[in-house]
Amino acid sequence: MFLCLLLSTPVWAQPSVADRWLGIMLDTAALDVDKFGARPTILSRQMAIVTTCMYDAWAVYDSKARPTQDEPHRNGTRAEQETAIAWAAHEALRDQFPTYQRSLPPDSGAAAELGRRVAHRVLDARHHDGANQLGDEVGGESTPYSDYTMYRPVNPNDRVLDPNCWQALPFADGKGGVRYPQFLTPHWYRVRPFALQSSRQFRPEPPPKYGSAELKADVDECLRLNANLSVEEKALVELMRDGPKSTGQSGHWLHFARMVSRRDHNNLEQDVKLYFVVANVCMDAFIAAWDSKRVYDSSRPFTLIRYYYKGQKVRGWLGPGLGVGEIDGSQWIPYSPATFVTPPFPGYVSGHSCVSGAAAEALKLFTGSDRFEAEEERQAGELTEPGFDCPTIQQVDGQAGGQESCFVRLHLPTFSQAAEMAGRSRVLGGYHIQSDNRAGLKLGREVADYSWPIYRAYFQGR
Incomplete structure (x- = not known):
């Protein structure tokens, strides 16, 4: 990267x-x-x-x-x-x-x-x-x-009792077997925020439910986008994806903050304040996002698409080096390694979107401008299907793609656009539906806007 x-x-x-x-x-x-x-x-x-x-x-x-x-x-x-x-x-x-x-x-x-x-x-x-x-903590397992x-979870690993509810998904264990990671830190809504009054302070309205036209439209959009990923979109998905070897969204946006520090020639005071704000806004955004994840316990595209389209033919990604083709809906997978199919927690709201929305807004408020002007160079597919050339990973129905190079230069012109790109990447990759993304971005921005006067009060000694 x-x-x-x-x-x-x-x-x-x-x-x-x-x-x-x-x-x-x-x-x-x-x-x-x-x-x-x-x-x-x-x-x-x-x-x-x-x-x-x-x-x-x-x-x-x-x-x-x-x-x-x-x-x-x-x-x-x-x-x-x-x-x-x-x-x-x-x-x-x-x-x-x-x-x-x-x-x-x-x-x-x-x-x-x-x-x-x-x-x-x-x-x-x-x-x-x-x-x-x-x-x-009383009731825990005596482990950190x-x-x-x-x-x-409402749904067992092997079947769906309620498509509205989260289900643990099968991850390859790297040894020829399968494991089912459970909900990561489901208690996180109880963590004390730094600036928010409570985790539920800006809780969004409920997500769309199974049987609604809105959810069906979201699912179909995710299915369509994921089956038609361009080289640039694959690069974006991999740039923003959290998984092995990642420092999480907080780390990602603190990397961005370091770039801003160098751009603006920050001194010690500015760096201390900037990193303090971005890190704590991200923490509070996670706490707020986990409130929604725990309260609504909503399912991911992996569960929804398979539930909607089991027994029907859909177009989807076939796996590393296999491109896109026709599959039964019950076999659909997101664009992700088999060892990290989808983050192990409910979908609504998107944590990437919420934290990115919060961090971007915090950077905008801190610097007084939305200007970012960052550039990211990537080799599309290197994290998801390494070892295959570009025509191979872009093949459709067995026909090689026409693009020889998967080298991509992604431009992040503003903080707000970087956050929107992060949220969109989650829908493109097949990890979230659009409702997760929209609500997450809104929630994150609300967290940052509410918090900013509190940080300023610290800086001004009030």
Whole structure:
């Protein structure tokens, strides 16, 4: 993956200490995904905690800003401020990421001690925020982040009792077998948000139900789009898809925030504030999205299309290197690896859409402009059907496609358009219907718009 901003000036070569530690956090998050699998809700909270610790360490030394946890202001040098930020980030990473292995040279100085202290105040405030990080919630399984709300799916793995409800889907286990991942963190609606009053504050109206013309139209649109993916659309699907080796939507948008930092030549203060806002807005968006996912428990296209079209011929993707052809509706699959068919949780609202809508709105509010001007270069199909050339992956009914190269340059002109592209990619890929996407984008933007004055109050010391 290669991401760049279209700049008319040289790239800034002096990243701040906050930016450097954000990079360490994102690298650590990728290792976390390798070890534990894709857990976007958990990642969002981990990232919000680390960036909040950095913000608090910075704010203590600022004459105006207010930290999120009580700590008296103090005077200090730039070096002391940077030391405090580094130690705050380090302590937060040690607490949040089991894969984090870095160490810092011993430092008993006042700045290092302050960084450790403010980090532990943030961590102490978060250890019992509803996420069950410590695995000690009553009703849980005594393992970190385990469900303690007794969620049980309506539909068993092997049949559909109610097409409106979520169903665990079959994933290839990479060893010739099949596994059925269950609802990831179904208790996440109980996590305490940073800025929202509650997870249900902006809960959307219910999704369309089976038997309605709206749901049928959504399902048919998803089926049609997925069977006609262009090279550019496959590249977009893979760019935005969350799965193995991903840092989740929070990480994706923090990558974008880093690009904005370089574009705008941000200083330390701007970086600390920017990453604090984006990470926490993403966390709150996930919490709000999980409220809808838990309340409405809605099914995914995998379940819906197979239910609607079982015993009927449809056009769909046949698998890696096989292109598109005619299949029985009961065999339809999204454009995704067999080991990660669709994220394991209900569809409404789309988490990608909600978090992208929130992060894009936050970036727009923070920078004062919707301008992004980023460019992404990809080789379409490299994540879903690696090893096949472009004519092979674009074949239709056994006839090779006419496009020789699958190299694609995707342009992201504005934050808002990047969010809309992220949401659209989920429908194209076959992971969501349009109702999931529309409601998710709206919810995310509401989260960011409501939250922004709260962040500004912190910055202004109110």
